[in-house]
Amino acid sequence: MDTLSDIKAIAFDADDTLWDNETFFLEVEKNMCAILSEYGDAQTISKSLFATEMANMEDYGYGAMAYTLSLIENAIKVSNGKIDADKIAQIMKLGRSLLHLNAKPFDGVEETLRKLKNTKRYQLAVFTKGELLTQEHKLQRSGLLPYFDHVVIVSDKQEQQYIDLCNTLNIKPEELLMVGNSLKSDVLPALNIGAWAVHIPYEVMWQHEVIDDFEHSRLFQLNQFAELQQLLIDLKD
Numbered sequence: 217m218d219t220l221s222d223i224k225a226i227a228f229d230a231d232d233t234l235w236d237n238e239t240f241f242l243e244v245e246k247n248m249c250a251i252l253s254e255y256g257d258a259q260t261i262s263k264s265l266f267a268t269e270m271a272n273m274e275d276y277g278y279g280a281m282a283y284t285l286s287l288i289e290n291a292i293k294v295s296n297g298k299i300d301a302d303k304i305a306q307i308m309k310l311g312r313s314l315l316h317l318n319a320k321p322f323d324g325v326e327e328t329l330r331k332l333k334n335t336k337r338y339q340l341a342v343f344t345k346g347e348l349l350t351q352e353h354k355l356q357r358s359g360l361l362p363y364f365d366h367v368v369i370v371s372d373k374q375e376q377q378y379i380d381l382c383n384t385l386n387i388k389p390e391e392l393l394m395v396g397n398s399l400k401s402d403v404l405p406a407l408n409i410g411a412w413a414v415h416i417p418y419e420v421m422w423q424h425e426v427i428d429d430f431e432h433s434r435l436f437q438l439n440q441f442a443e444l445q446q447l448l449i450d451l452k453d
Contacts (some may be wrong), residue, residue, distance in 0.1 A: 217430060220393065220412065220447070220448065221323070222321060222390060222391055222393070222447075223337075223338065223391060223393045224337075224338060224339065224391040224392075225338055225339040225340075225341060225392050225393070226332065226338050226339070226340055226341070226393045226394075226395060227341045227342070227343035227381060227385075227393070227394050227395065228340070228341070228342055228343065228344075228364075228395045228396070228450075229343065229344050229394060229395065229396030229397060229398065229402045230267050230342055230344035230346075230351060230354065230355065230396075231344065231346070231354075232322055232397045232418040233318075233395065233396045233397045233402070233416060233418070233441075234319075234322065234325050234358065234360060235272060235320055235321050235322060235325075235354070235358055236317075236320070236322070236418075237256050237318045238351055238418065240314060240317055241283065241314065243312065243330060244283075244287070244310045244313065244314060245265065246260060246332075247262045247310055248257070248261070248265070248287055248291070248307055249262060249292075250387050251291075251303050251306055251307060251411075252291055252294055252295065252299070252303075255294045255295045255299075255424070256294055256295075257402065259295055260294075261290070261420045264290055264293060264294050265287065265290045267378070268286045268289055268290040268293065269286045270413045272285065272286050276364050277345075277346075277347070277371045277372070278345050278346045278347070278371070278372070279346040279347035279350050279351075280311060280314035280315050280342045280347065280350050281311075281315070281347055281350065281405075282347070283311060283314065284307075284308060284310075284311025284312065284314070285381075285425035286384075287307050287308075287310070287311050288294055288304060288307055288308065288311075291303065291304060291307055295308065295446065299423070303416070310385045312372075315350055315353075316378075317357075318357055319354040319355070319357045319358040320394060321358055321359070321360060321362070321438075322441055323441075323442070324351065324440060324441045324445060325360070325441030326359070326360060327442065328441055328442050328444050328445055329363040329364075330363065331355065331445055332363075332444070332445075332448065333363050338448075339366065339385055339387075340363055340365055340366075341364060341365060341366035341367070341368060341381070341385065342364050342366070342367045342368065342371055343368045343370075343373070343381055343394070344368075344370075345369070345370050345372055345373050345401065346369060348369050350396075351369045352367070352369070353365065359394075361405060366384065368381055368384060369395050373401045373402070374405055374448075375405045375408050378392075378394070378405050378406050378408075378409050378411065379380075379409055382409070382411075383443075386404060388410075388411050389409045389411045390411065390412075392406065392411040392412065393412045393413070393448075394406035394409065394412070394413045394414070395413070395414040395416065395444065396413075396414075396415070396416070397415070397416055397417055397418040399430070402415070403415050403435060405434060407434055411434070412434045412435075412436075413432075413434065413435050413436070414435075414437075414444065415435060415436070415437050415438070415449070416438045416440070416441055416443075423436075
């Protein structure tokens with residue numbers, strides 16, 4: 217596509233773009249609500265958890281370990297400090313399970329990355345936020361690491377982080393294409409610095425990442441990851 221002819225690098229979000237993540241967090245939240253059921257209904261406990269996460273964001277950032285700390289703090293809060301050590305241990309075990317997700321790639325992800333790699337037209341980068349060790353381990357378990365020239369893990373994805381990414385890749389913003397499932401983190405800040413973006417929505421989305429849909433001349437909406445092949449390359453191997 218002519219409008220993308222100057223792209224020199226493609227950056228990919230990881231969680232819920234390359235592999236499933238949010239559904240596991242939702243399952244942990246569901247189980248947490250069951251453990252805390254004597255202290256309130258699931259809706260009230262979940263609402264309290266989200267408020268706790270937002271209050272902790274500046275100190276803890278994103279990721280499984282930050283989430284686990286918020287789970288424990290929320291349990292103490294909703295129980296007015298009455299929760300026993302056994303239930304705290306159960307909640308810690310739930311949070312710890314998120315550190316060992318298998319990070320199985322979505323259908324079409326590995327094939328698409330392989331074909332993009334084989335074109336030798338683009339630098340390929342993982343550009344994701346979260347805890348360094350957790351994200352590195354998921355990427356290793358996914359089997360996708362060999363396809364990427366760069367792995368950049370940041371505490372947040374705002375405009376400055378995208379500018380820094382372009383500097384790392386030694387490209388201009390208009391030569392970057394960002395691919396991800398979040399309009400808030402993967403699309404909007406990339407567009408704001410002059411880059412291009414592909415939005416591939418996932419069936420579940422963390423409440424903190426939800427913003428209204430919008431259109432933009434440098435934004436492409438796809439339904440599946442494999443559609444990147446038609447957008448970017450001639451599929452002749």
